[in-house]
Amino acid sequence: MSTATREDSKKQGFSVDGMTCTACASRIQKVLSRTQGVQSARVNFATETAGITWDPEQIDEATLAEKVQKMGYSIRPAVNELLERKKENLKRERAASLRDRIIFSFSAILTLPLVLPMLFESWMLPPLWQWILATPVQFFAGFRFYKGAYHSLKSGAGNMDVLVALGTTVVYGFSVAQFFLPDPGHVYFESSAVILTLVLLGKIMERGARSRATRAMEELLSLQPEEARVFQSEDDGSSWELIDVRLLDAGDRIVVLPGERIPLDGTIDSGRSETDDSLITGESVPVVKAAGDTVYAGSLNLNGRLIVSVSRAVNQSSVARIMKLVEEAQNSRAPVQSLVDRVSEIFVPAVVIISLLAGSISYALGMGISESIIRGVAVLVIACPCALGLASPIAVVIATGLSAKNGILFRNAMALEISGKIRTLFFDKTGTLTLGRPEVSEIHPTGSIRELLETACAAELGSEHPLSRAIQDYCAKENIQVDSSGFHYRTVPGAGIQATGADGSELVAGTREFLQELGIEAANDNAEGSVVHVARNSKYLGRIILKDTVRAGVIESMNELKTMGIRPTMLTGDRDGAAAPVAEMLGIDFQAGLKPEQKLAAIDACDTTSGMVGDGINDAPALRRADAGFAMGSGTDVASEAADVTLTGNNPMELVNAIRLSRATIRKIHQNLFFAFIYNITGIPLAAFGFLSPMIAGAAMALSSVSVVLSSLSLYRFQFRYNEHSS
Structure with missing residues (x-):
């Protein structure tokens, strides 16, 4: 029967500092096990971890830490660094998404009364009320853009935040000046508020699309079980205890029941089942597994009870390794990104210059200060370095x-x-x-077949090459046993192996050319398949032919x-x-x-x-x-x-x-870059010549980033092809 604990018990894994030998682990485990309120304690010196189950009504975590500290050690909650970091990142991403939605809602509520008069002129608000509504949008909802612009300029670069902050501040500042002048003119508070609101909406849409881009990582996270059933008794295979996987190490034995995910990589000791390895290996067909076979963390055990010997700790498991490689790949930069970086370095300064030119030329042509500012701001707002920056990542x-x-x-x-x-x-x-599993198909001895096999087996014991293993397996089936002790082996990659015994005897197994280099004349290779020539003390004994599938x-x-x-x-x-x-x-x-x-x-x-x-x-x-x-x-x-x-x-x-x-990804990156370049090349002149208002420019800028992300999301439609059978 399984070891039971109270439902209200608390279970936690801890990292233990200060242990110098296994005796330290035994001492901590013994003291904790005898502590009032502690139901079980397991301390592992190899992984420097402890798994403790206790009754929170009788003892708390601080008291446990104090108990351990009195013994000269310290404990802290154990962390599976990679998995925990990913979970924390996902948690922060969700919190940031919620915060963005709240700020956008606040901004939209205040902006709506400023926009409605564009549809219903009779609803036009007095300039004072427009200023009251626009100010919180500008400085509260727009704070993220000011902050981003500050850090960007501080580092000597420019980004979208600089353009948005500069453009909306110019419109807002001009409107404030118009409002407080002795002879008030037309104000544009609705433009700055709408731009910020639309850009915030674009950021929310972009974040949502980006979160879909990382959903594969969330699925990988869900594959890693947090607990494993660990043997408590070798005599009774049904006796086990649920233990935090972070506390287990290579050599521990665990039980995996039907319908459960395998918690750690390992080798099956006993049992037979089918496992679904699809999310680890991509194989869609269930794989039959029995004693001696390898199983992977995250795979689903379908229909049999398995007893598994753990081969890797959780930080080295298949799930952890895949996540590490994916994280490294996602944080790396494609070579095409170098072009984008060079363009981005000059993009923001160039846009600011174009904006100043558009405003100055418009004013010089007699279009008035208001129209000149509007054109300059439209250029600032429509330019979108984000679309370029997002094209590849x-x-x-x-x-x-x-x-x-x-x-x-x-x-x-x-x-x-x-x-x-x-x-x-x-x-x-x-x-x-x-397959890499060749089998002996023919044997051609020059004399005794047994002498040939004994010599070949003794020589091949010094190698793990597939041909060597095939010869060893064949000899085992033929009950040919040899003692390899005392032999010194020398392997020549791609040629063969040479074994020298303590008595001076010399065994050779390999290619015909290898034997000839050693002065041994071997038979011609005229058969289909791999041929291993064998000799003892310079005497040629024959050849073994193997075939692979x-x-x-x-x-x-x-x-x-x-x-x-x-x-x-x-x-x-x-x-x-x-x-x-x-x-x-x-x-x-x-x-x-x-x-x-x-x-x-x-x-x-x-x-x-x-x-x-x-x-x-x-x-x-x-x-x-x-x-x-x-x-x-x-x-x-x-x-x-x-x-x-x-x-x-x-x-x-x-x-x-x-x-x-x-190929599909590179095509998509080039498509995204083409769209981003064309958007900016056409949008900026249209804004400079007055064909786009700042509000329309803001909407276009917000949608440009979203469209690049949505374009990339179409990669999810990529169809993977598989053979009907694989080996």
Whole structure:
């Protein structure tokens, strides 16, 4: 049965400072467990955390902290920094949105009486009442623009706040002067109030659209459970206690019931179920999981009870890693943003100069002071640097969030942009185009087959290469056991492995060329598949032929890439006999028998924008050398760290989707920039020549930013394509 606690109990995770060894953790746990009102206490020295459940009617948090402090330690509420920061940001965003709505409502209520006389002339208010209504709008509702303008000018730059504050202040100040002159003239209080109200409305609409742009991050946040069922007894698998996930570390064992989300990454110890990994890997089909399989934090356990051994703490979980990459990508800048930055540096000063010229020329042409000021203000108000500034960042935020939700992680905005420019795409073979699970298909000994297998198995125990694992698995099935103790291993990437025993014996397994370099004559490679030649003490023992299976969906993906104008090419260290059948099946070019440095040379020789797709440690240099590196989800952490884009699933169509999304995003950014430039290029002259009033200019400026954001939101209509089956 599960461990129960009172419903009104309080449960909290704490960070513990001052512990120097496990004895410290045991002491704190023992003292807290014996404290009146504490129902349970669990202290973890490795993570320096404590999980405490207590009755708030008997003891409070301050007393607990004091109790620990008397022992020479200190506690404070534990924080999962990444997740908590995101939650705080979302909370602040909602609070800011509510504040904006309140200020806008206040501004709109006061502005409405100023606007109505434009429809009903008999409702015209006296100038005094117009001044009374417009003043709070100007200085209370408009305070954010004054504040923004101050900080902008203080830093030596200009932004939209400078233009809005300057334009509305000129109109308001001119109207005040007109009102208090001995011979009062026409006032324009309604213009300044309407401009500010419309811009505030635009900001609300823009914030709402931007919040939709970050909704993928909110969905990721919801995937991370806050508690996990932790074993309390090895004898009774049903005995568990709910523990804050922040207190768990690698090695802890947890229970996941059907219908629950898996709280942490780990390996299944026992149980069998199907998991929905769609929001982590992008795979839409439930995956069958059993003992020994890996499960991911945030995945949904569908129909079986699982006992999982935790492999990573919560800050290193799949959800945390995805969120970290998405955050880094969203905070990065696309190369096209450099153009926008250069334009923005001169935009505001140029607009101010144009405004002064428009007003001065109008006055010189005899249009009067009022009309001249109105034209100058219209220029200030209609100019919109925000539309330019939002053209790229919003599209990047949407694309990176959307891609993460579908199993594609761009490291930064540069990777997002470069991926769409690829014209040549290089592929590793084993584990990328194939499943990476080769099987022994033929054995050709020169003498004893057992001696051949024993030698091969002993040599291959020093490697984790897929071919090595396949030979080890085959030997295990044939009940061939060897003792590798005392052997010293030397691995030559792309060639083979050499093992030297304590008694001086030398075992060799690898390519024909590798054995020949060691002076061992090997048989010709004339079979289809990967061939491992084996020798002991310079005596050739024979060869083992292995065959791998092409990954499901690869053929369709290669065809799709070709239709996109991309040339797929396979680079492999395997021999021609193993590479040619795969390349022929896929209809792609290939280069075989390549050493790692030769793969780099092939990438360097490419005269178009190149990409590299791989999954192994040996692929890391090539992933870095290509313009864009793609790491498959089944690959190693080293490959993922070297890559610009990580494909968390094993569906080859994720690669196609990554490139398609990149192209769609860049098209959208260019479309946004075109609109923003055209808007300003046409709007500013129209305002300068008097075709637009300040109120219409203000409305146009507010809508321009919103329209750019709404345009970027159309990326949510992007359709991800998937093969019917993936492996």
